[in-house]
Amino acid sequence: MAKAVRSPLSDALWRRPNLLLLLLITPPLLWLGIVYIGSLFALLVQSFFSIDEFSGLINYEFTLKTYGELLRASNFDILVRTIAMASAVTIGAAIVAFPIAYYAARYARGKWKAVFYLGVMLPLWSSYLVKVYSWKLILAKEGILNWLFETLHLSWVLEAYLSIPGIGGNSLSVSWTGTFLVFLYVWLPFMILPIQASLERVPPSMLEASGDLGAKPGQTLRHVILPLALPGIIAGSIFTFSLTMGDYIIPQIVGTSARMIGQAVYQFQGTAGNIPLAAAFAVVPIVVMGIYLTLAKRAGAFDAL
Amino acid sequence: MHSKASLGLKIAAIGGLLFLHLPILLIFVYAFTTEDKSYQWPPPGLTLQWFEVTWNRPDVWQALGLSLKVASISTLIAIVLGTLCAAAVARSKFFGRETISLLVILPIALPGIITGISLRSAFNIADIPFSTWTIILGHATFCIVVVYNNAVARFRRTSSSLIEASMDLGATYWQTLRFVILPNMATAILAGGMLAFALSFDEVIVTTFTAGQQQTLPIWMLEELVRPRQRPVTNVVAMVVVLVTFLPILGAYYLTRGTETVAGQGK
Numbered sequence: 001m002a003k004a005v006r007s008p009l010s011d012a013l014w015r016r017p018n019l020l021l022l023l024l025i026t027p028p029l030l031w032l033g034i035v036y037i038g039s040l041f042a043l044l045v046q047s048f049f050s051i052d053e054f055s056g057l058i059n060y061e062f063t064l065k066t067y068g069e070l071l072r073a074s075n076f077d078i079l080v081r082t083i084a085m086a087s088a089v090t091i092g093a094a095i096v097a098f099p100i101a102y103y104a105a106r107y108a109r110g111k112w113k114a115v116f117y118l119g120v121m122l123p124l125w126s127s128y129l130v131k132v133y134s135w136k137l138i139l140a141k142e143g144i145l146n147w148l149f150e151t152l153h154l155s156w157v158l159e160a161y162l163s164i165p166g167i168g169g170n171s172l173s174v175s176w177t178g179t180f181l182v183f184l185y186v187w188l189p190f191m192i193l194p195i196q197a198s199l200e201r202v203p204p205s206m207l208e209a210s211g212d213l214g215a216k217p218g219q220t221l222r223h224v225i226l227p228l229a230l231p232g233i234i235a236g237s238i239f240t241f242s243l244t245m246g247d248y249i250i251p252q253i254v255g256t257s258a259r260m261i262g263q264a265v266y267q268f269q270g271t272a273g274n275i276p277l278a279a280a281f282a283v284v285p286i287v288v289m290g291i292y293l294t295l296a297k298r299a300g301a302f303d304a305l
Numbered sequence: 306m307h308s309k310a311s312l313g314l315k316i317a318a319i320g321g322l323l324f325l326h327l328p329i330l331l332i333f334v335y336a337f338t339t340e341d342k343s344y345q346w347p348p349p350g351l352t353l354q355w356f357e358v359t360w361n362r363p364d365v366w367q368a369l370g371l372s373l374k375v376a377s378i379s380t381l382i383a384i385v386l387g388t389l390c391a392a393a394v395a396r397s398k399f400f401g402r403e404t405i406s407l408l409v410i411l412p413i414a415l416p417g418i419i420t421g422i423s424l425r426s427a428f429n430i431a432d433i434p435f436s437t438w439t440i441i442l443g444h445a446t447f448c449i450v451v452v453y454n455n456a457v458a459r460f461r462r463t464s465s466s467l468i469e470a471s472m473d474l475g476a477t478y479w480q481t482l483r484f485v486i487l488p489n490m491a492t493a494i495l496a497g498g499m500l501a502f503a504l505s506f507d508e509v510i511v512t513t514f515t516a517g518q519q520q521t522l523p524i525w526m527l528e529e530l531v532r533p534r535q536r537p538v539t540n541v542v543a544m545v546v547v548l549v550t551f552l553p554i555l556g557a558y559y560l561t562r563g564t565e566t567v568a569g570q571g572k
Contacts, residue, residue, distance in 0.1 A: 036408075
């Protein structure tokens with residue numbers, strides 16, 4: 001009886017699980033393969049073309065000339081600047097994120113657990129542009145931060161800080177410190193969550209054992225907690241590093257006129273019309289992230305994601 | 306080891322949370338300010354008039370409409386593709402499984418500008434003109450991973466003996482899907498869909514490369530950020546955007562609360 005009710009298709013799928021698998025996997029694979037990998041490939045191909053300096057047209061012949069141009073001083077500076085900023089943001093985010101993650105994982109219970117959880121989730125998911133915009137408001141000359149320094153009669157501290165070459169500038173909103181602060185703010189939740197996940201897996205008994213064996217809290221932190229949290233920190237750093245490296249909106253809105261990779265890509269493909277150079281610039285983050293991910297995988301960071 | 310947190314840790318943790326929230330709250334204050342030429346703090350006065358001004362702006366409504374349309378369609382595509390992919394990866398071990406998980410994650414693991422310029426150059430080569438669909442193509446691609454992450458976690462928790470039992474009792478594949486698998490998966494897929502919607506509604510980096518002359522709400526905001534024309538209207542729109550994105554996030558949280566993986570931990 002049962003056999004009669006079953007459709008032949010159901011039977012076929014049941015007997016051959018591979019057929020079902022194929023049916024399941026084909027649509028998403030086609031989409032990602034054509035739309036995404038196809039596009040990445042299109043990008044890669046363009047980076048091996050070059051632009052004719054006189055006519056401004058793209059010369060469709062294989063050449064490594066465009067990659068050579070990346071090494072020119074002005075372009076190479078962009079690469080160095082971007083990687084330095086990405087590293088600074090990553091380190092800053094790890095330092096600010098750790099106490100939040102540690103408290104949330106170890107001490108927050110019941111209602112506070114939910115507060116910490118949503119307290120990280122809501123900023124993580126709220127609009128990127130709105131977050132950047134809020135910092136434009138904060139850092140503006142007539143904005144809240146300058147007002148705060150003035151009210152506390154501490155303007156001289158701010159001015160002394162802004163006169164430091166390199167990180168300072170005319171005001172916070174046109175300085176590297178300003179860019180750094182906005183990056184730190186926007187990507188911080190991406191660092192907190194993986195650290196918290198890795199800390200939650202540390203059994204409290206291990207910390208008690210460390211204390212019983214005579215370690216001071218500082219020693220326990222250095223020799224027990226930090227090594228166990230490291231995969232989480234590395235997992236978080238993948239996000240902060242990659243996102244900073246590819247961003248072109250934050251340095252455009254808050255910061256100096258010196259460009260980062262994202263801005264270079266955007267300008268070369270847009271106003272300058274030099275798509276091959278834009279493509280070559282875009283390949284750099286892919287290569288850097290490839291190396292970064294390989295190292296992270298070796299450090300076991302993917303288990304903490 | 307102390308069972309209570311030290312004062313320093315408490316201050317650092319609470320201070321960190323405040324650092325995350327005060328800037329967003331500041332926007333709420335600015336939406337009511339009477340000042341319209343600068344970002345003056347403290348606001349010289351409070352008013353509700355900018356809400357009315359914003360309400361009567363056709364360009365804001367148009368941008369909002371396009372954003373909602375793109376986010377809805379991208380979410381639907383991402384739900385279908387992400388769930389299918391999760392079903393395949395969670396149910397069976399096969400050659401290339403790891404590669405497929407990597408492939409799904411790649412569009413958000415690589416910087417958005419890479420996805421953006423890749424799509425742009427592909428459209429260029431294939432001679433595809435910009436339209437709403439080119440935006441959707443990009444959005445759906447990076448939304449798949451959000452649905453996938455939620456669905457794959459739930460699939461792993463759903464015991465496969467349930468499905469075998471259903472089939473043994475004579476149900477067809479479609480009946481099993483309809484009465485056993487889908488009810489089990491529904492909240493996870495819905496939560497993933499809500500997060501995908503929030504992600505798409507807010508996306509700007511990929512969109513600048515795939516939109517041409519069209520304006521989604523984030524692109525509208527970006528223009529205002531680079532060249533401020535009417536600051537109070539931007540303030541109001543920013544506040545509304547915050548409120549609108551909070552709803553799906555809270556929804557996703559309550560749908561998956563109490564399960565071992567709560568939605569939204571990865572973006």
